[in-house]
Amino acid sequence: MNPEILIALPLLAAFLLPAARRIDASVGIWWGPLVVLANLVIAAMAWWKVQLIGPQSIALGGFAAPLGIELRADHLGLSAAVLLNLAVLLLWPRETPDKARVSTILLVLTGAGCGLAMSADLFNLYVFFELVAVATYGLAAANGKGEALIASLRYLILGALGSALALLGIALVYAKTGTLNLTELGGMSEALSGPAGIGALVLMVVGFGVKAELFPLNNWVPEVYAHTESRVSALMAGIISKLGILVLLRLIAEVFGGSPGLEFLLWVGVLGVVTGELAAYGAKDMRRVLAYSSIGQMGLVAVALALGGETGFIAALILMLNHLLVKPALFLIADAWPGSLKALAGKGRARPLGAVLFVLLALSLIGVPPLPGFWGKYLLLDAIFTNVTEGAGLLVGLILAATVVEAAYFFRIAARLFGSGEAAEESKIPGLPAVAALFVIAFLALSVQTGRVGDYLKEVVHGLQPQELRMAQSDFPDPAASVNGKGERL
Amino acid sequence: MRQFASLLFLFGFAFFLSVLVGGLPFGAAPMQVGQAIVEQNIEATGAANAVTGVLLAFRGMDTLGELTILFVAATAAGMVVERRKHGVSRDSVAGFILLAGAELMFPFLLILGAYVILHGHLTPGGGFQGGAILAAAFFVPFLANPGRAFQGHAMAFVEAFAGATFILLGIFSIFREGDFMAPMFLGTGEFGQLVSAGSLPLLYLALGLKVGAELGSLVAEIAAAPGSDDPLIEEPQAAKDL
Amino acid sequence: MNELLSIGNLLYGGAAGLIVIGLFAVVARRHLIRVLLGVAVIEAGVNLMLVAAGFRPGAAAPIFDPQAISGPMVDPIPQALVLTAIVIGVAVLALGLTLAIRIHRQYGTLDTVALTRIVNAPAGSPESRAMMQRGGGGHES
Amino acid sequence: MMVWVVAILVSLMLIGAFLVVAIPDLLGAVAASTAVSLALSVLFVVLRAPDVAMAEAAVGAGLAGVLFALALRKTESRRTRDEEAS
Numbered sequence: 001m002n003p004e005i006l007i008a009l010p011l012l013a014a015f016l017l018p019a020a021r022r023i024d025a026s027v028g029i030w031w032g033p034l035v036v037l038a039n040l041v042i043a044a045m046a047w048w049k050v051q052l053i054g055p056q057s058i059a060l061g062g063f064a065a066p067l068g069i070e071l072r073a074d075h076l077g078l079s080a081a082v083l084l085n086l087a088v089l090l091l092w093p094r095e096t097p098d099k100a101r102v103s104t105i106l107l108v109l110t111g112a113g114c115g116l117a118m119s120a121d122l123f124n125l126y127v128f129f130e131l132v133a134v135a136t137y138g139l140a141a142a143n144g145k146g147e148a149l150i151a152s153l154r155y156l157i158l159g160a161l162g163s164a165l166a167l168l169g170i171a172l173v174y175a176k177t178g179t180l181n182l183t184e185l186g187g188m189s190e191a192l193s194g195p196a197g198i199g200a201l202v203l204m205v206v207g208f209g210v211k212a213e214l215f216p217l218n219n220w221v222p223e224v225y226a227h228t229e230s231r232v233s234a235l236m237a238g239i240i241s242k243l244g245i246l247v248l249l250r251l252i253a254e255v256f257g258g259s260p261g262l263e264f265l266l267w268v269g270v271l272g273v274v275t276g277e278l279a280a281y282g283a284k285d286m287r288r289v290l291a292y293s294s295i296g297q298m299g300l301v302a303v304a305l306a307l308g309g310e311t312g313f314i315a316a317l318i319l320m321l322n323h324l325l326v327k328p329a330l331f332l333i334a335d336a337w338p339g340s341l342k343a344l345a346g347k348g349r350a351r352p353l354g355a356v357l358f359v360l361l362a363l364s365l366i367g368v369p370p371l372p373g374f375w376g377k378y379l380l381l382d383a384i385f386t387n388v389t390e391g392a393g394l395l396v397g398l399i400l401a402a403t404v405v406e407a408a409y410f411f412r413i414a415a416r417l418f419g420s421g422e423a424a425e426e427s428k429i430p431g432l433p434a435v436a437a438l439f440v441i442a443f444l445a446l447s448v449q450t451g452r453v454g455d456y457l458k459e460v461v462h463g464l465q466p467q468e469l470r471m472a473q474s475d476f477p478d479p480a481a482s483v484n485g486k487g488e489r490l
Numbered sequence: 491m492r493q494f495a496s497l498l499f500l501f502g503f504a505f506f507l508s509v510l511v512g513g514l515p516f517g518a519a520p521m522q523v524g525q526a527i528v529e530q531n532i533e534a535t536g537a538a539n540a541v542t543g544v545l546l547a548f549r550g551m552d553t554l555g556e557l558t559i560l561f562v563a564a565t566a567a568g569m570v571v572e573r574r575k576h577g578v579s580r581d582s583v584a585g586f587i588l589l590a591g592a593e594l595m596f597p598f599l600l601i602l603g604a605y606v607i608l609h610g611h612l613t614p615g616g617g618f619q620g621g622a623i624l625a626a627a628f629f630v631p632f633l634a635n636p637g638r639a640f641q642g643h644a645m646a647f648v649e650a651f652a653g654a655t656f657i658l659l660g661i662f663s664i665f666r667e668g669d670f671m672a673p674m675f676l677g678t679g680e681f682g683q684l685v686s687a688g689s690l691p692l693l694y695l696a697l698g699l700k701v702g703a704e705l706g707s708l709v710a711e712i713a714a715a716p717g718s719d720d721p722l723i724e725e726p727q728a729a730k731d732l
Numbered sequence: 733m734n735e736l737l738s739i740g741n742l743l744y745g746g747a748a749g750l751i752v753i754g755l756f757a758v759v760a761r762r763h764l765i766r767v768l769l770g771v772a773v774i775e776a777g778v779n780l781m782l783v784a785a786g787f788r789p790g791a792a793a794p795i796f797d798p799q800a801i802s803g804p805m806v807d808p809i810p811q812a813l814v815l816t817a818i819v820i821g822v823a824v825l826a827l828g829l830t831l832a833i834r835i836h837r838q839y840g841t842l843d844t845v846a847l848t849r850i851v852n853a854p855a856g857s858p859e860s861r862a863m864m865q866r867g868g869g870g871h872e873s
Numbered sequence: 874m875m876v877w878v879v880a881i882l883v884s885l886m887l888i889g890a891f892l893v894v895a896i897p898d899l900l901g902a903v904a905a906s907t908a909v910s911l912a913l914s915v916l917f918v919v920l921r922a923p924d925v926a927m928a929e930a931a932v933g934a935g936l937a938g939v940l941f942a943l944a945l946r947k948t949e950s951r952r953t954r955d956e957e958a959s
Binding site: 497499503504507508514521523524527538541543544545553559563570571613614701709711 | 739752793820823
């Protein structure tokens, strides 16, 4: 099965949906989940094939890589595709007035996300990124409430600004090198070492960072997450933010490894961690606490990415995986406790299972030892000590201080949950929604199998062929060979 | 204060941009890939217009993505606007001359749009430009008389069919050529003829119809949205779902 | 050569100028429609930058003419990219305008500062009551 | 020769962009943005990009202008009272 189908099938289904629901109105309800389920099966099959025969390069349209667009069917791309399909299926929104149109948007989001995860062409990445972005603007406004509409419009303006800046970065890269293919750009690092190359990286970090909740353009995050349905917030914080990071990961691993522009990403990450955790400490309702904490976590991922190297990339991937499983579960569990944090008093005793799991998941975000979040932060600190020559102490100090703040606000919530308060009134929402339970089970599996997952992530990073690894290991295939010849197909 | 801070930021950004732009070559484009495409375009795609070759053949996936962005933006816009019953518009119907002019322009714009789309592989123009003209053909009469219904069933089917054709041609080529979105399974044909360049004219036709339909419905969504002082008429949920 | 240099400076400078002016509209103006106009201006600047990057003096447009002797051509790739970018830009803009119309209908203003004040106002305050009267409680169903 | 054409077009464009930001009347700002797009599309012709020029004229100048004008009519906010410089 060609992995291109992962993109084509959901888009085809989305195009047909508006016509199909004119024939039978119920189509709008079952069509979307069914197609995403089929796409999930295809993604899993393609992923398994990569496990068996290794990463493949696909020349779209039969035009070999620098002329046409190259797709990478590699560990990273297909793992992300599987997780995206799964997350969209599990977190399908329910409280939407217009189900058919939301289905269409989610189908497009699925197809575009798969494309974004696999594309190895700079402008094609931009197109898929923009497609994911427009779909999320729609999703953010899906419940039709006034606050959600305002949040969505602000998000759209920041997103459009970011996309324009990212496109400017791409224009700079193209003006300097005359190509858009990532593999080919990887061999032109000297052309990109001047101010134009560094500036291009900075612009792309800012632009793609909008979706990844990175520092300068992330003030849409709390408003959007506070006013959308919790499933939509979970989807956006859980997986869509990771797609933005994925683009940066590919860019850094293949093109900009060792560029001085990475210093900028490092400080973007640090500022994200510090501002995010401080804002979360000051936030007054649950949704905003989770949203700001998400900004902090993505900041950590950005720091890990900027440090690069095998350790840095694996730290970034573990932190992302941890956040991917924990944050949706937290959003769904916290659905039972809307509004101000003050109203939490004693609510935990009414729903002990949900409250205990909430605390457990929060512990992993903080980074308490046996949990996956600890390994992410541990590897991150390891990468700082090995890669940063001066100022490592300051960096570590800032991150540890942010962790203390993080611990402080989560413990405050825990104390309120289990503290004394009025007897909790009855609520229709159960303590642990079924979907949240699935995420918790996956999280527990990750906690038990951290070692094996870590080994797989090592393979994922090796599949990216970052430059330093390419030099270190002579048995890696020559990247130039896959550029000139037509890539092998599955 | 706010103004001052933003001015300061802008000066900084302007300086940053001037440093970036200062190092760029001009007039000596490093046509790493562009030169290869200019040389191979006719042989590979049979299209005289190299931009068309790039858009539909070499970088077809970008075009599919861009088409989908229009589609999803129109879908999201349709979700956001509140519905107003047809015919209860407070927007005034235009005068006789404008109405007649709009009706007169309709066939003219339609033919012009079709011409621009179908000659996209030979001359400047193509699916985007022709699609925008098609959209104008539909929304100019609509703007002159805002009360009339814009999107009927036929429109929805044209839209779905055009979008699906673009992808189905791509999937079809998997079976003929082994590659997704390989446009040449019909052969390149005789250079310079209207029917040549493989499936490019077909792709452009699908693209043009889809772009026209989506741009038209975006304008229609905005034109049909109730203004600030219009009374809100809630349609029953079932009607909106249909 | 001198002329070429100044053409290049003019084009790149013009593109940078558009981007900076557009950015001013985005960061310093408060009306949301003006902000969207600023975004459109920024996109225009970026598009100009891309097309200028593919320009070669004395080269023809990238369209083959069987009758003419084929000389050098300008780079077709940036042109294809810009075509795509133009359509993407207008799609995003249209969605933004739709949202703006709906927001204006519900809250009666498109001023960012006023909107922030209304949204953050606690329930029962004058602002939130004004909003309720105006939009009839909006769309809460 | 070409330098003068480019210089005139670029300055037209920049003046238009400045007006987009500066005109208090929003409808005037929309008209200015249309002027920016038109100057840009002529510039694309000069740069040997006829396809892009057509698209910019049709989409950037025509369609975007119509969309903005429609949105302004719907929001009835030609005079931006809210937008006093602060």
